[in-house]
Amino acid sequence: MPCPLIANADVIRVTRLDSCGRPVCGEDNGFVFDCFATLAMNPNVDEGEDVEYRAANGRQCGFKRGCPTFNGYDVELSFFALSPEFIELTTGNPVVFGYDGAPIGYDDCSVQCNTGFALELWAEVIGEECVEGAEGQWIYFLLPWITNGLLGDMELGSTAVDLTLTGSTRAGGGWGVGPYDVMPIDAANTPGTLLTPLGNTCHRRTFTTTIAPPTVVCDYTPVTGGVCLAS
Template structure:
């Protein structure tokens, strides 16, 4: 991995795209303008200073002086134009209407009193100075600086001064987080196969702007609004759970995230009518009979883009399964988490080991299970937490004492003093870990014993008996032995 450290100079092109109320691109005619008629574009950070904590002692000296953490609120954008495109102005200020001539050509706009609108996305390209990798890759077209403001609200006009000089027009706005831009509808970055494509990483929910260098040529400036073509979407991401409290769990609750590309069609796999669901909306379906079902979700406009998910009805519990153990007798600080995810889950989970280290993401296999091992640095009792990656509210916790106690050693053999061959002689050793509890496996009450010893037990029924010896201090540390009654 290498790091690019370019120097930027002069702006070369600007693109403004109309957004909807969720900050998503609006597809279709008249929703985008590419212009090179701007003079400057200024981004000014608006930062709220954090509250400092200051405490003064009785003698006048400072006891506590802790500065607060500043918070970035937004960026104020100021764009100065020397060539005004009425369509561009109308996209920035959707409440301003266009002025047309007798032939229907757009010749201006009305600056109305309202500044309402859903906002716009702003992209600006810049030249890169002295680059040596401008044509790296077969599909590279040069190198440019690229800055994206995925959601700008308002296009408030600035002052207009008309005199014996060039006249410029200024418009101001504010960035907003929570954009639905995602990867965007335009080819702005080289993909893994070298072809031009959308952003490699989607825009996050807390992003004000993104800046990087690209080898994809900027679009050509053109006066007037142009269409925004709907790209081929990626497959929808499915979130599937059951309904809390339902018995049996025959109802599926499904959410299809179609990345802002609109409705999806759901085939539930049981022969019932297909369902059309809004992008990102939850919808439920109840199956009439138990069994394995395959749900297929496809994009309504591009049906070839589809994804399938196999589930089991009734649904198993939505929470992950978690069992902790020590698989390495030589290292009692190493703990293994055996994790199980239900079929309806996405297949990935996040493991927090409870010791301040970064959580890790694990992926289950075809059987829905995976093991992950972690070595602790210090002794103590830790709470391990496993969350489903698709629905983080579903999690499971378990505590483990480190170093992990080894399980007792156990030996079961015949008590030869019993002529009926129905008495077992049990020997156990729990090291230095304290008393044990013995379950003889025949329905009798468990008995408590010292940490090391020998005991006998007479059975009254025949068959294979499973004897369990459990450490009283750590119920997870247990060992089983079997005895066939009567003994051969």
């Protein structure tokens, strides 16, 4: 059993989802980038209510610990590149276009709670031998449904500007096996979609893959494979 060590985060891809958490297929529904500093995935847990039975003389007769409820992850992404396409995909706020139809900015309008996006992250692995035919190994993280995307505080001055995006994961959704080839499906390292879909109570999937992350492109990327071919 391998024991992979995570060296550093490498690439992130976001994908537009509809109101049911399904990938939106088409040309302008994905975005791949690497200009980010950190991605925090903080568990949101309701601790539950303890039940205590105490006699009139003060002696504890019984005690039952409350059962925690996992509500999902509170996501916080710290990044640098102010891409209108990325802002539009993650917050739902509209792009501002130039005279030639190219995205040049965005509007801050409202929090879009009825849609969302999926987020995938590849982190480099060290200390493991390369599989024949593979370019390397990565830890792959999938958050299949994030809602309530919101840009945080922005302070402009003489130093570098860090931008923050927050959101919250949801369970269920319709990611299925996904629209992308992210894992090997045979010993020849043939790329394919997820072999099994996420369960309807799951908020994240993590596994080691020998399929390289997508190429970084500062523009919309198409969402056309996997579940899109079956729809």
